[in-house]
Each structure stands twice: as structure tokens, then as C-alpha cells.
Amino acid sequence: xxxxxxxxxxxxxxxxxxxxxxxxxxxxxxxxxxxxxxxxxxxxxxxxxxxxxxxxxxxxxxxxxxxxxxxxxxxxxxxxxxxxxxxxxxxxxxxxxxxxxxxxxxxxxxxxxxxxxxxxxxxxxxxxxxxxxxxxxxxxxxxxxxxxxxxxxxxxxxxxxxxxxxxxxxxxxxxxxxxxxxxxxxxxxxxxxxxxxxxxxxxxxxxxxxxxxxxxxxxxxxxxxxxxxxxxxxxxxxxxxxxxxxxxxxxxxxxxxxxxxxxxxxxxxxxxxxxxxxxxxxxxxxxxxxxxxxxxxxxxxxxxxxxxxxxxxxxxxxxxxxxxxxxxxxxxxxxxxxxxxxxxxxxxxxxxxxxxxxxxxxxxxxxxxxxxxxxxxxxxx
Numbered sequence: 001x002x003x004x005x006x007x008x009x010x011x012x013x014x015x016x017x018x019x020x021x022x023x024x025x026x027x028x029x030x031x032x033x034x035x036x037x038x039x040x041x042x043x044x045x046x047x048x049x050x051x052x053x054x055x056x057x058x059x060x061x062x063x064x065x066x067x068x069x070x071x072x073x074x075x076x077x078x079x080x081x082x083x084x085x086x087x088x089x090x091x092x093x094x095x096x097x098x099x100x101x102x103x104x105x106x107x108x109x110x111x112x113x114x115x116x117x118x119x120x121x122x123x124x125x126x127x128x129x130x131x132x133x134x135x136x137x138x139x140x141x142x143x144x145x146x147x148x149x150x151x152x153x154x155x156x157x158x159x160x161x162x163x164x165x166x167x168x169x170x171x172x173x174x175x176x177x178x179x180x181x182x183x184x185x186x187x188x189x190x191x192x193x194x195x196x197x198x199x200x201x202x203x204x205x206x207x208x209x210x211x212x213x214x215x216x217x218x219x220x221x222x223x224x225x226x227x228x229x230x231x232x233x234x235x236x237x238x239x240x241x242x243x244x245x246x247x248x249x250x251x252x253x254x255x256x257x258x259x260x261x262x263x264x265x266x267x268x269x270x271x272x273x274x275x276x277x278x279x280x281x282x283x284x285x286x287x288x289x290x291x292x293x294x295x296x297x298x299x300x301x302x303x304x305x306x307x308x309x310x311x312x313x314x315x316x317x318x319x320x321x322x323x324x325x326x327x328x329x330x331x332x333x334x335x336x337x338x339x340x341x342x343x344x345x346x347x348x349x350x351x352x353x354x355x356x357x358x359x360x361x362x363x364x365x366x367x368x369x370x371x372x373x374x375x376x377x378x379x380x381x
Contacts, residue, residue, distance in 0.1 A: 019078035027082040034208040049120025063115040080254035085357035086208030093162035097124040097170040100236040104228030125166035127157035135370040138180040144173035150220040163212030183233035194219030205356035245322040252325035259336035297328040316378035319371040326362035
């Protein structure tokens with residue numbers, strides 16, 4: 001990966017080793033089985049919580065281990081090494097559902113809603129996307145009407161990572177009028193009457209993550225589960241999106257890197273016309289292009305993360321980094337399957353799964369087209 005001392009130090013390496021050991025022992029031997037089953041055992045959350053993995057990057061006051069953005073990047077990279085984006089996404093659903101509680105929540109809410117998730121005792125999910133509102137967040141229709149001590153919520157969410165098994169849902173609801181100013185965030189426990197979940201949705205990739213559709217029918221949610229004030233939801237969602245997009249860029253870069261590494265191994269081992277594939281100039285040059293693209297994308301993502309860590313506004317740049325990383329991952333996973341030939345189309349080869357898992361990355365956290373709209377507003381205004 002080149003010289004990463006600029007971004008990663010001794011603490012980050014300790015985190016990396018901890019997660020690497022956990023992946024090798026508790027995840028990698030079972031990934032193929034979990035992929036076919038369409039989920040991983042719920043106990044994995046508890047194991048990851050006990051090992052301290054779920055708390056990486058979160059305040060110690062709520063059961064985390066603290067650290068900067070790069071401890072989370074290191075942990076994500078090592079989780080991705082298991083070869084299943086679905087496992088990484090499922091274990092990582094807390095990383096898009098807990099930050100709004102940290103940003104907008106009261107001290108009581110933080111102490112009540114965060115520690116059980118970091119311990120792996122509760123599964124947390126984020127509920128933004130609806131059948132008619134995905135990247136168009138301001139058009140969310142799920143409505144929450146205030147009564148004396150509750151909000152009565154009606155609506156639904158779809159494509160929710162960890163949605164089938166989630167114990168709590170950080171949910172975008174409409175408490176006011178149309179547009180972004182009418183949005184709020186509620187944490188909804190899944191055991192409440194009126195909260196129902198579909199079966200697992202069948203997906204192209206991320207097979208090992210349970211993805212569900214959630215139905216809210218006169219669901220009475222305690223009013224003290226409102227995050228911040230009414231109307232602050234859009235702010236909480238947008239703040240959250242920046243780190244989610246960073247995580248997705250990291251996942252795309254790791255997907256591409258693993259596809260590159262698998263292709264290098266295969267090119268050395270596979271023979272055609274009496275010599276290894278690496279003996280052909282066309283293969284070597286393809287690998288060089290892939291390696292260059294991965295290095296450039298990863299370095300750009302790290303640079304943007306470093307500026308985010310320094311407190312600089314990277315609204316435009318993180319959108320660029322996500323788009324660039326996903327474009328590179330699209331290209332590299334495609335080329336990896338091509339290098340593998342017929343083997344690349346077979347499930348027993350890692351590149352087949354990487355190719356499928358990769359496809360969601362330029363859709364989740366804001367589509368590539370929405371990213372371009374965000375960027376265009378920044379550079380034209």
C-alpha cells in the first residue's frame with residue numbers, strides 16, 4: 001500500500017491487528033456458509049462487541065474505545081478482508097445509525113441508546129430510504145404526529161441494512177411540512193406494537209447482510225426518543241452522510257484492492273499456451289493499470305479523511321472520493337473477472353463475489369448521480 005505512516009500510526013496498527021485476528025478466527029472460516037444462508041449469526045455482534053470492535057472510534061463514555069477517523073478506516077479495511085461486503089455492512093450498520101444519536105442526542109439518550117449497541121447486545125439500523133424516496137431525502141413521507149408523550153408514526157422504510165433483526169431504528173420521519181425543514185429523527189425500538197418487518201430481501205450482492213422492509217402502522221414511539229428538536233432531522237442526516245460516504249469509499253477501495261490481489265495471484269498460477277498469464281504483456285499491463293487506479297483512489301480517500309479529521313469542510317471532496325472510488329472499483333472488479341476468465345464467473349472464486357458486492361457501493365449513501373449534483377453545486381456556485 002505504499003508508505004502509510006502519514007495516516008496510520010502505532011495505535012491504528014494495534015486496532016488493525018485486533019480486527020485481523022478476529023476476522024481470521026470468527027469470520028473467514030464461515031463466510032461461504034453465511035453467504036449461502038443469507039445472514040451471519042446474531043452472536044457475531046456479541047463477539048465483536050466483547051472484543052471491542054464495535055466500539056472502535058466511539059467515545060469511551062458510552063463504551064467505545066475512542067480514536068480518530070483512521071482507527072475506523074483501519075477497522076473497516078480489515079473487516080472487508082473477510083471477503084464478504086455483506087458481513088462488513090451488517091456488523092457496520094451501527095456506524096450509520098449511532099452517529100445521529102451522538103450528534104443530536106441528549107446525554108440521557110446517548111447513555112440509554114448507545115452502550116447496548118457497542119456491546120453487541122442490541123442491533124441498530126438506520127431508516128432513511130422509502131419506496132418513493134431514496135437519495136431524495138427531502139421527499140420522505142413517513143409521518144410522525146405528536147400526542148402528549150408519544151409520536152404516532154405511519155409509513156415505511158425499505159432496503160434497510162440489518163433491518164430484519166434490528167432492535168432499534170434511527171428513523172427519518174416527517175413532523176412538519178414538506179421539504180427538508182419538516183424532517184426529524186426518531187429512535188424507534190422494534191418491539192413496539194405497529195412495527196413490522198418483511199422477510200429478508202433477496203439481493204444481487206451483500207448476501208450475508210439481512211436487508212429488510214419496515215412497516216410502521218400507528219406505531220407509538222416515546223417522545224423522549226426524538227433526537228434534537230423537531231425539524232433538525234435533515235441536518236442530522238446530512239452530517240451522517242459524510243462519514244457514511246467515507247466508509248463506502250473505503251469499502252470500494254478495499255473491494256478493488258482484494259480483486260487486484262486475487263488477480264495477481266491467479267496470473268502467476270494460471271497457465272495458458274505453456275506459460276503463466278503473467279508472462280503475457282497484455283495481462284501485465286492490465287494489472288499495472290489496476291494497481292495504479294487502486295493506489296490513486298486509496299490515497300485520495302485517505303487525504304480527504306485527513307482533512308475531515310482536521311475539521312475542514314470536505315462536503316464536495318468526500319462526494320468526489322466516493323464517486324472516484326466506486327468508479328475504480330467498478331473497473332477493477334470487472335477486469336479481475338476478465339483475467340480469471342471462466343473461473344471468475346464461479347462462486348468459489350473471490351472475484352465473483354467482489355464483482356457482485358461492489359455494485360451497491362455507487363448506489364448506497366447517495367447515488368453517483370446525486371454525488372455529481374452535490375459536486376456541481378459546489379463548483380458552480
